[in-house]
Amino acid sequence: MKKNANKNYVDLKTQPIPEGQHLLEVDNLKMYFHTEDGIVHAVDGVSYTLDRGETLGVVGESGSGKSVTAMTIMGLISMPPGKIEGGRVLYRGHSLLDMSEEEMQHIRGNDIAMIFQDPMTSLNPVYKIGKQVGEGLRLHRGYSKQEALQRATELLDLVGIPEPEKRVNEYPHQFSGGMRQRVMIAMALACDPDILIADEPTTALDVTIQAQIIELMQEMQEKNGNAIVMITHDLGVVADIADKIMVMYAGRPVEFGTADEIFYDSRHPYTWGLIRSIPEQAIDEKKPLTPIHGNPPSLMNLPAGCPFAPRCPYAQDICHEKLPEQVTTETGHYSACHFAGDMDFVKKNAPNTSRSRGKIATGTPDVLDPSVIGGRA
Amino acid sequence: MGKYILKRVLQFIPVFFGVTLILFALQNIVPGDPIKLIGGGGKAMTPEAELNLRIRYNLVQVDENGHAVLDENGDPMPVPLMDQYVTYITNLFQGDLGESYQRKMPVTEILANKYPYTIKLAACAIVLEAIMGIGAGIISAVKRYSFWDILVTLSTSVLVAVPAFWLGMLLQLIFGVWMKEWTGGAFSLPISGAGGAASQYQDWIHYILPSITLASVSTAYAARIMRSQLLDVMNQDYIRTAKAKGLSNRAIIWRHALKNALIPVVTYIGVDFGAMLAGAILTETVFNWPGVGYEIYRAITQRDWPIVMGGVTVVVVVVMVINLLVDISYAFLDPRIRYGAPKDKS
Numbered sequence: 001m002k003k004n005a006n007k008n009y010v011d012l013k014t015q016p017i018p019e020g021q022h023l024l025e026v027d028n029l030k031m032y033f034h035t036e037d038g039i040v041h042a043v044d045g046v047s048y049t050l051d052r053g054e055t056l057g058v059v060g061e062s063g064s065g066k067s068v069t070a071m072t073i074m075g076l077i078s079m080p081p082g083k084i085e086g087g088r089v090l091y092r093g094h095s096l097l098d099m100s101e102e103e104m105q106h107i108r109g110n111d112i113a114m115i116f117q118d119p120m121t122s123l124n125p126v127y128k129i130g131k132q133v134g135e136g137l138r139l140h141r142g143y144s145k146q147e148a149l150q151r152a153t154e155l156l157d158l159v160g161i162p163e164p165e166k167r168v169n170e171y172p173h174q175f176s177g178g179m180r181q182r183v184m185i186a187m188a189l190a191c192d193p194d195i196l197i198a199d200e201p202t203t204a205l206d207v208t209i210q211a212q213i214i215e216l217m218q219e220m221q222e223k224n225g226n227a228i229v230m231i232t233h234d235l236g237v238v239a240d241i242a243d244k245i246m247v248m249y250a251g252r253p254v255e256f257g258t259a260d261e262i263f264y265d266s267r268h269p270y271t272w273g274l275i276r277s278i279p280e281q282a283i284d285e286k287k288p289l290t291p292i293h294g295n296p297p298s299l300m301n302l303p304a305g306c307p308f309a310p311r312c313p314y315a316q317d318i319c320h321e322k323l324p325e326q327v328t329t330e331t332g333h334y335s336a337c338h339f340a341g342d343m344d345f346v347k348k349n350a351p352n353t354s355r356s357r358g359k360i361a362t363g364t365p366d367v368l369d370p371s372v373i374g375g376r377a
Numbered sequence: 378m379g380k381y382i383l384k385r386v387l388q389f390i391p392v393f394f395g396v397t398l399i400l401f402a403l404q405n406i407v408p409g410d411p412i413k414l415i416g417g418g419g420k421a422m423t424p425e426a427e428l429n430l431r432i433r434y435n436l437v438q439v440d441e442n443g444h445a446v447l448d449e450n451g452d453p454m455p456v457p458l459m460d461q462y463v464t465y466i467t468n469l470f471q472g473d474l475g476e477s478y479q480r481k482m483p484v485t486e487i488l489a490n491k492y493p494y495t496i497k498l499a500a501c502a503i504v505l506e507a508i509m510g511i512g513a514g515i516i517s518a519v520k521r522y523s524f525w526d527i528l529v530t531l532s533t534s535v536l537v538a539v540p541a542f543w544l545g546m547l548l549q550l551i552f553g554v555w556m557k558e559w560t561g562g563a564f565s566l567p568i569s570g571a572g573g574a575a576s577q578y579q580d581w582i583h584y585i586l587p588s589i590t591l592a593s594v595s596t597a598y599a600a601r602i603m604r605s606q607l608l609d610v611m612n613q614d615y616i617r618t619a620k621a622k623g624l625s626n627r628a629i630i631w632r633h634a635l636k637n638a639l640i641p642v643v644t645y646i647g648v649d650f651g652a653m654l655a656g657a658i659l660t661e662t663v664f665n666w667p668g669v670g671y672e673i674y675r676a677i678t679q680r681d682w683p684i685v686m687g688g689v690t691v692v693v694v695v696v697m698v699i700n701l702l703v704d705i706s707y708a709f710l711d712p713r714i715r716y717g718a719p720k721d722k723s
């Protein structure tokens with residue numbers, strides 16, 4: 001690899017964000033897959049903004065388009081079969097979708113880094129940890145082998161891996177799942193990226209390790225000031241750390257707001273379903289779980305109206321006929337439901353997560369204390 | 378690692394005795410009397426001469442004066458099979474593989490003359506196989522569904538199905554015969570032997586056609602394994618990680634994918650090299666190649682059992698050693714094996 005491969009490249013990280021714009025702006029992004037069986041509407045009109053130091057939680061069931069959205073931003077979708085059918089992604093005012101593959105290579109790992117769901121398979125089994133963690137530094141910063149290894153050792157120390165001098169020379173199979181995810185985080189943060197996209201980073205880990213990893217990501221965010229996009233199917237996970245939450249269903253955002261708004265003032269029946277399906281911490285009685293019945297629709301032939309209508313207990317005729325518009329409040333909180341503006345409907349049917357009750361059992365009853373949620377940033 | 382090697386070497390023992398014992402038994406089942414064949418079969422030999430040969434080759438029991446022990450019918454008593462085997466093994470450990478019935482030479486000397494040709498041919502073929510097989514596999518995986526991929530996939534399918542001896546004859550016909558006619562003798566390739574003073578070609582030219590023939594089937598397999606492995610590896614999560622790091626496609630293939638994908642291919646080629654060192658009987662026969670394969674083939678047709686036994690014994694040892702080396706090299710490619718860890722569930 002040429003050392004000065006990116007000599008002529010202006011590091012976007014060092015450039016100011018244009019006036020009135022955000023660090024990352026995703027606007028009406030659409031990514032369809034053209035398969036032999038038909039067109040899969042994997043991402044169909046996703047919009048959000050993100051600033052440094054912020055954390056966005058993206059929540060939804062499997063197949064709701066959370067990961068594809070992130071991979072599209074990173075340019076990691078093979079095209080074909082994928083095709084961007086519309087929308088914009090602006091990073092510091094520069095359109096990522098218009099960049100060449102070579103330009104995107106400078107962005108990946110350097111400006112926007114990503115960690116993945118399964119740390120057991122996300123590291124290359126035949127290379128030492130130090131080499132893998134330092135690889136980005138050699139690529140983007142032109143570090144020598146020695147410097148990269150040195151920095152990799154520091155990074156391992158930073159993410160809480162004991163005996164980093166010894167561990168840099170070990171192979172992935174000598175690490176536990178939680179330790180590997182720490183390595184992934186060290187690797188992602190090596191070049192001090194603006195944005196860290198975490199695609200279900202705790203799903204494959206033991207429950208006891210999950211909280212540690214989330215905490216680590218938060219800690220690193222406080223140190224580096226990077227933004228985080230936390231993709232998860234578990235509302236409980238984002239409850240801890242997200243400033244904003246986007247709930248996705250069938251490739252579309254159905255509700256977007258601050259963590260407070262989503263937990264305590266949500267207007268969409270799907271979000272309600274997600275909140276209700278969080279297992280409650282019942283101390284003295286056994287309660288059955290409350291699932292959302294049915295399955296997400298096929299992204300190939302979406303129903304005519306609201307995609308959630310077939311599973312929605314409150315669906316009316318209009319829901320099956322017309323795609324709902326986004327109902328937006330003055331704070332920017334929006335819900336894609338025909339009845340989101342009907343406060344009587346919302347009051348009557350929303351789950352009992354009012355502020356007065358103060359807790360949804362997520363394993364740690366006090367995490368949803370309003371002073372914690374949204375209190376950072 | 379040392380413990381592992383010791384364990385593997387200990388496993389040699391039963392394999393070695395098993396193979397030699399079976400072979401020893403087989404040579405007594407196969408019809409045809411080797412001693413009668415020495416004289417060309419039929420009545421060319423007097424009974425006395427024949428008996429003397431049987432005594433010389435330790436096939437009949439003798440008394441202390443060197444005379445054959447006769448049974449009640451006046452026939453010489455054969456040495457029990459087990460005793461012959463014990464004698465064979467005892468001599469073997471003293472470096473004596475016996476004497477050829479036909480050539481009247483020590484088997485060790487014959488094998489020492491023949492083996493270099495087999496080794497040289499195997500080396501040429503394995504280099505060809507490694508370069509062509511791995512190269513074609515990589516091209517075909519990287520340029521998936523392209524013209525080159527289809528070319529590789531198709532031609533390997535055909536090559537796998539073509540028997541080596543037939544391919545050898547075809548090459549001989551095209552390059553040895555037709556080419557000679559078409560070019561008026563200006564260009565052709567030798568169709569037999571490994572050169573020497575009498576040959577009109579330089580020695581190395583003799584290696585071209587046999588190498589291609591010997592390598593053909595396994596090159597096709599190596600290419601197919603390489604292709605499927607590389608495609609499989611390119612779908613692994615760690616390739617996505619590498620991509621997310623900002624590495625170029627080329628760097629991902631060369632640095633992250635290839636080392637992983639090569640592991641099974643190297644194993645295959647290594648084991649194949651062992652098989653080639655065992656003497657490519659078909660290829661060597663078709664090309665009249667003066668190697669062990671052809672020698673063993675010749676010895677079988679003449680029931681020259683000492684050569685068959687000696688040749689196969691050497692081959693067994695060589696194959697076992699090569700396989701051990703392949704397993705050890707595996708550990709250098711794959712750290713999970715080196716450290717005795719369980720494979721990932723991936």
